[in-house]
Amino acid sequence: MTLKDIAALESVQTLHPDFNADTAVTGGYTSDLLSDVMANADDGCLLITIQAHNNTVAVAALAGAAGILICNNRPVPEDMIASARREGLAIFCTPRNQFEASCMLGRQFGV
């Protein structure tokens, strides 16, 4: 899986173009506690969360995540998108909740 494949998933919208679409996505990590993401998320994962704010970008970048998928159509603030562009970190959003989004990604990985 690459970020390009994530962007092509049904119901997934890409919020900015400034990332390398060929970046490998190694799995998913679903969490709304940033301290948990910081401590436990794996390199190259897609972070599945409803925490649509700037701090999520910093934590995802620190954790080495390939991108962020914001669930439940939570509005993503401009400053979050701006930080993600600077980091070259992909942000996607979806109307699905974290469970549905995780299942969708899990199917891609045969989980």
Added chain:
Amino acid sequence: MLADLHNHSCLSPCASLEMSPGLIARTAAAKGIGLIALTDHNSTRNCPAFRDACKRYNLTPLFGMEITTTEECHVLTLFDDLDAAMEMNRWIAAVQPRIPLNLDYYSDQPVVDADDNIIELLTYFLGQAVPHSLESVRRQTRLLGGLFIPSHINRHSFSVESQLGFLPPGDYDAIEVVPGTVDAYRRRYPDLPVITASDSHCPEQIGTWPFHIHLEGQGHDIAAIRRGLMNLTLNNLSSTP
């Protein structure tokens, strides 16, 4: 008296390195602040320097920190007694996760003295949530005689509202809200003192959002400050339409 109960020194990983306790005290005094708290993320290590600095400028200091609870709510815990604040720090440090500080994203975390000399650099990330709940932090704060004030409760991240969706009913000395929302929160919580704070992370932010408090007598200890805060709720009633 003008009070500003939420300020970060250079020790906080997200604050400017210029924010020495000495500079905070000097700037606050110049802006007419009388009561000021130092509240670094999950550490009181710069409070000894802050005590010395406040003495120089004749400010009433409060020693504390902004704790990131397990729920990832930011809360202020404040003491008039430096020893109590350092005791609170030991309680936090004993269980604090040791995630290495990543200098690509955060700045150094220097412990300094009142003359801006670096005493130590803390190498683990101070912003990480500590394994204590909101309630357990509240209990420990009370045990040590401190003030317990949830920070920026209506901010969109790291706040009681962002993490829990509501303010749990409980024993708060005040609630800090985002500037511009004080009246709305006074109406919503008529029994609680509603305050603003600068939450300063760089010199320009020092003293930008203080609030007025009336303190009786000379002591300006926690009891007097608590009474001063409670008196703010009288305005809540008068501001209710």
